Amino acid sequence: MRILVTGNLGYIGPILGKSLKNYFNDSYLIGLDSGLFLPCLSSSERIGDTFYDKQIFKDVRDINISDLKDVDVIVSLAAVSNDPIGKDFESATNDINFISTINLAKLASQSSVSKFIFASSCSVYGKAGNKPKIESDPKDPLTAYAKSKIGVEEFFKENKIENLKIICLRFPTACGLSDRLRLDLVLNDFVTSAVHYKKISILSDGSPWRPLIDVKDMSKAIIWATKYDHGQINSPFSINVGCNEWNYQVKEIAAKVKNLLPNTNIEINKNAAQDLRSYRVDFSLYKKLAEEFYPKNSIEDTIEQIINHVSDLKLPINGFRDSNFIRLNHIKNLKRKGLINNNLRWI
Ligand SMILES: NC(=O)c1ccc[n+]([C@@H]2O[C@H](COP(=O)([O-])OP(=O)(O)OC[C@H]3O[C@@H](n4cnc5c(N)ncnc54)[C@H](O)[C@@H]3O)[C@@H](O)[C@H]2O)c1
Secondary structure (H helix, E strand, O other): OEEEEEOOOOOHHHHHHHHHHHHOOOOEEEEEEOOOOOOOOOOOOOOHHHHOOEEEEOOHHHOOHHHHOOOOEEEEOOOOOOHHHHHHOHHHHHHHHHHHHHHHHHHHHOOOOOEEEEEEEHHHHOEEEEEEEOOOOOOOOOOHHHHHHHHHHHHHHHOOOOOOEEEEEEEOEEEOOOOOOOOOOHHHHHHHHHHHHOEEEEOOOOOOEOOEEEHHHHHHHHHHHHHOOOOOOOOOEEEEOOOHHHOOEHHHHHHHHHHHOOOOEEEEOOOOOOOOOEEEEOOHHHHHHOHHHOOOOOHHHHHHHHHHHHOOOOOOOOOHHHOOOOHHHHHHHHHHOOOEOOOOOEO
16 A cells, blocks of 8 residues: 655654554555755654655645555645644645645545545634534634634535545644654643743643644554545545543643643743633544544653653753744744745745
């Protein structure tokens, strides 16, 4: 089976490559990425990258049908991957996350590809209150990033794409280890801050709901989606992927970290503007359909693993929020050096 993963040189890609290779003996993995975060390594080697049999350095906006030759499955990860970048680079976010994803699916439908797995986000629920959201509940995307994700899903629903099984995985906020660790993700941020600076700064009043998922469980879900026999369930098909037990409010996430690192001081910013993004999500459908792949580990396991991984990281003395482990910082640095333009294209 030939699997093309776009955006494989980011946070999820290295873990996904290893998981796919270990699970499918017959897999041939092709990675395609523009390489924006290639040097943002949190371990000394690009271990996860080596699980890809072939690497294409290309912008996903420039993919053509020859890149899809003999490919069976596409995993679409390439994206502007968070709200802050989406805010500063709104037009590029729309081009990369929305337009190019749709174009890729259309190309796929004219090729050998039979399955298209799209990395969507639970942020499509936006300001969702306390009741856990199921897949068919109303969406309230509040940011360019969330709008791009639900835009793709809605396009797939409204426009029949022939010869292609499409599955949209609505992931919560990721956490856990990767060769290209991101520290702009809430649990990774809190643990790193607690380890290096003995404090956690919550940028809101701590009340928003933020379900989490370990990046290893995201990879497992992509394996499940690859195998999933759509049977009577129509394509496209959108599903919340995560576990009900990992629905937390931000202040609870901080408390979980403090339980394991008791010397941590938690600072809540009482004057912060209200963070409207708050969603509690119901993952029962995923539990029912994907029981074997449903996350089973505790959040404490993930926290311990992050503690071990980040303890040796070299970080700026005044805080890691200036470091290249924050996606927006790295993008701004590339731009300052004249290496990329406003469209997030290499110059
Ligand atoms: N990390 C999370 O918490 C999370 C949660 C839900 C959904 N997702 C989705 O999963 C996917 C992967 O997330 P991630 O955390 O690994 O993000 P990431 O930013 O670490 O990786 C994204 C990758 O896409 C590549 N990319 C960006 N623009 C590109 C372009 N124009 N052409 C080719 N490659 C391009 C980047 O170089 C990078 O390697 C994204 O679609 C993201 O929206 C992530």
